[in-house]
Amino acid sequence: MLFSRWLQTLDQSSDRIALIDGAEHITFSDLHKRLTRLPKANGPVIAQGSAVDIALAALRGWRDGQPVLPLEKGAAIPELPASFPEGTAHLKLTPGIEGKPRAVFFSAEQIAADADRLAAAMHLHHEVPNLAAASLTHSYGFSSIILPLLLHGVPVHVVEVPFPKIMADAIAQHDGVVLPGVPSMWKAWHRSGILREAKIALAVSAGAPLSLELECSVFNDCGLKLHNFYGASECGGISYDTSETPRESAADLGTPLPGVSVKVCESGRFLIGSTSVALGYESKRESEILGNGSFLTQDFGRIEDGRMMLESSGAESINVAGRKIGPAKIEAALMASGLVMRARAFGVPSHDPERVEEVTAMVELKSGTLEQLRQRMTEVLAGWEMPRHWETAADDSLWTLSRADLKRRHS
Known part of the structure; x- marks a missing residue:
């Protein structure tokens, strides 16, 4: 299913630029030619290394019907479970109880649903590239950058390190970019002054709470709205702030993404329902809910006028x-x-x-x-x-x- 989606992308975008990495400009057809030279995978495929390496690893896993595990550059390959749930196409790792990472299993349909939801909500398309400053193997980066590339033909401009001068040079090469970052990155870019008059079509912040001070400073100084995005490894994107002016509360997580339902349980935690919720954990703990389209987060909050408001996080990580x-x-x-x-x-x-x-x-x-x-x-x-x-x-x-x-x- 995922590989057939890639073939559709390839058919529609064959001669377009897929990846810009330094001086290298790689078209979608170039990417596919490199894929054909890779041997058949007979087990889980580790997506690790450069952006090109990660994209090719994902395609190789999809082509050969093997689960794909994104892993940070330099990270040791973990001991994987002896067996996976039927239909597993993707793996993510979350912190385990005893220091050993714990696998989360996803089907092809669940991975595609997350990418489709984000592409629709953020209006991602082939004319505006994603600037890859965030980790491409983190759940956020993989879903926001790698999957839109392979499933929607959204090109990626790779930034080796997110230093302000390098970022400014990359942004200047385009008429507009989508820039997914984390708050610490946005703070450094703002302090450096590169955000003033930068051709950023969409600025997204995720991975950590976005302070009102930073959001307002960027907006007042640069006229750039930082859109707060909230999600979890276990279910992908959950909510998104679509407003064009700064939020009034740092607790505001925006509105649930299309097709995502959010309830507040008796415990006060958010219960998420969506087609991108994982199949399950490698080993389930008591009181956890994950699977059959439902995920109980570790975050406590409330719903106000349709917007998710975060009160606290109970996660140990x-x-x-x-x-x-x-x-x-x-x-x-x-x-x-x-x-x-x-x-x-x-x-x-x-x-x-x-x-x-x-x-x-x-x-x-x-x-x-x-x-x-x-x-x-x-x-x-x-x-x-x-x-x-x-x-x-x-x-x-x-x-x-x-x-x-x-x-x-x-x-």
Whole structure:
């Protein structure tokens, strides 16, 4: 189904530019020719590397009937489940309980439904390219950039690093661009001054809460409206702010996307219904709802005049500038060092609202020093995963506190 959709895109857009990556301009027919040279896949296909690599990996999986797993460049290939639900065409990874990522399974129809919904809501089309500054293997980037490319013929201009000068040069090459970013990126671009008179047809912010201060500053200084987009790995896009002026509340997540239903459960959490909800988790936990078109989020909120209003998030994962990591992964790394007796990791609010949270590690040392432990962690954790705050604790009462309680102590 996905590959037949690609063939339709190819038929309609054969000679058009699909990808601009540095000096390389790759047409849709060029992309297909490269695909024909790839051997048949006999198992799950890892989509990793450059934008071209990721697009080709997705097409290879679709062509050969194998699930596709997007994975960040440099990330180790995880141990995958021994079997998948029938009809699985796509995998995403979410933070697991014990530091091991947990797979989420999707059918071809569910992946296509998410892409179609976003393309329609954001009016994506082949005349205005997507500027690829956000991670293409993150759920947000894959659904917003890679899938519209392959299923709707929306070209992609790859930006190697989202530095302001590089962004400005890329934007200047077009009459208009769609720019999906995260709040920390928008803040850096705004501070640099490149957003003034930039030819941005649509500015989208997702992955982390968008502050009113940033949204209003960009609008007042540059006349550019940042459209807040809300979604989840388990179900893709949920809601979108279509207004042309800044929101009145930072809690405002916009209105549900067409075809998405949102209810507030007795617990106060959002219950999502849509055709892009995943088949299920690799291992389901008690009280979780995922499958049969329904997904219970970890976010608490309310509905006001048809708009979703976020009150708080109950998710344990730590949001670092739009990238999420499970505390258990950090704790497992700390324990594996052999230098600690006990370890807890949790997020604390950052002084920079666009960064959202910073990782804190609370440990009881068994041997060595805190500095030695920090050094050991730089060898096993990515820079953005590294704790920014460290504390040693021997008091048993602290170790009985939940992560939420520990977080409140630092708020």
